[in-house]
Amino acid sequence: xxRVEQRVELLAHSPLPETIIAxxxxxxxxxSDIGDLRDKVSQNxxxxxxxxxxxxxxxxxxxxxxxxxxxxxxxRALLAQIxxxxxxxxxxxxxRYVNQTKNKNSIxxxxxxxxxxxxxxxxxxxxxxMQQMTLWYNEWVDELADKGKQANEDARFVLPNAxxxxxxxxxxxRELLHFFELRCCERAQWEIREIAWQMLSICIEKxxxxxxxxxxxxxxxxxxQGDMSCKKMKQxxxxxxxxxxxx
Numbered sequence: 001x002x003r004v005e006q007r008v009e010l011l012a013h014s015p016l017p018e019t020i021i022a023x024x025x026x027x028x029x030x031x032s033d034i035g036d037l038r039d040k041v042s043q044n045x046x047x048x049x050x051x052x053x054x055x056x057x058x059x060x061x062x063x064x065x066x067x068x069x070x071x072x073x074x075x076r077a078l079l080a081q082i083x084x085x086x087x088x089x090x091x092x093x094x095x096r097y098v099n100q101t102k103n104k105n106s107i108x109x110x111x112x113x114x115x116x117x118x119x120x121x122x123x124x125x126x127x128x129x130m131q132q133m134t135l136w137y138n139e140w141v142d143e144l145a146d147k148g149k150q151a152n153e154d155a156r157f158v159l160p161n162a163x164x165x166x167x168x169x170x171x172x173x174r175e176l177l178h179f180f181e182l183r184c185c186e187r188a189q190w191e192i193r194e195i196a197w198q199m200l201s202i203c204i205e206k207x208x209x210x211x212x213x214x215x216x217x218x219x220x221x222x223x224x225q226g227d228m229s230c231k232k233m234k235q236x237x238x239x240x241x242x243x244x245x246x247x
Contacts, residue, residue, distance in 0.1 A: 006194060013206055023041045076161050077191070078165075078192050097152065101134060110164060
């Protein structure tokens with residue numbers, strides 16, 4: 001059965017991200033022209049300055065740097081969550097124009113780890129349910145064939161949240177820091193949490209100064225969840241530290 005696994009790939013990012021942010025911030029308080037300012041900034045380590053900007057909450061300059069990701073093997077349930085981050089750009093594979101079973105016998109779908117942990121019988125049951133939905137979908141595509149693109153558009157109403165989607169997403173650094181704070185948290189839903197950690201790993205590798213303390217609130221301070229804390233601060237910090245070590 002066409003179960004799929006999530007995958008994140010960096011397509012592009014703003015070049016010299018730390019230099020851009022530091023130059024933008026220094027410009028606000030400097031009489032120098034931009035060329036001279038950029039040259040001065042590029043000659044020195046900007047780690048402490050960037051941390052100072054973050055400590056001051058001067059995040060507007062972080063918006064000048066963007067990262068663009070390709071994301072595959074995720075569910076429509078995840079799509080509903082990730083698009084709540086409105087300061088981002090999304091291009092998503094359309095279920096209206098793209099037939100979900102073309103050239104294959106089944107829809108692609110994501111199976112939750114919690115179901116896998118129940119054992120082979122549970123997985124087989126889930127696979128069977130996805131196959132049944134595939135049959136319903138194909139039946140409606142065939143019955144609506146004379147409607148042209150409307151066949152896919154209306155047949156999709158029987159598709160499950162588990163159905164795979166693919167997207168390209170662009171976020172600026174300010175929004176990425178906010179995204180990681182919310183979605184790398186252990187209390188975030190499992191699928192978007194794992195996507196967030198994959199994205200964070202990429203960001204730390206490409207711009208370690210910008211993302212040195214990125215992640216849930218407990219990375220740099222106290223847990224923000226109060227009585228609802230996961231009580232896993234040590235493990236979360238170790239996971240983020242390992243990403244920095246590997247970058």
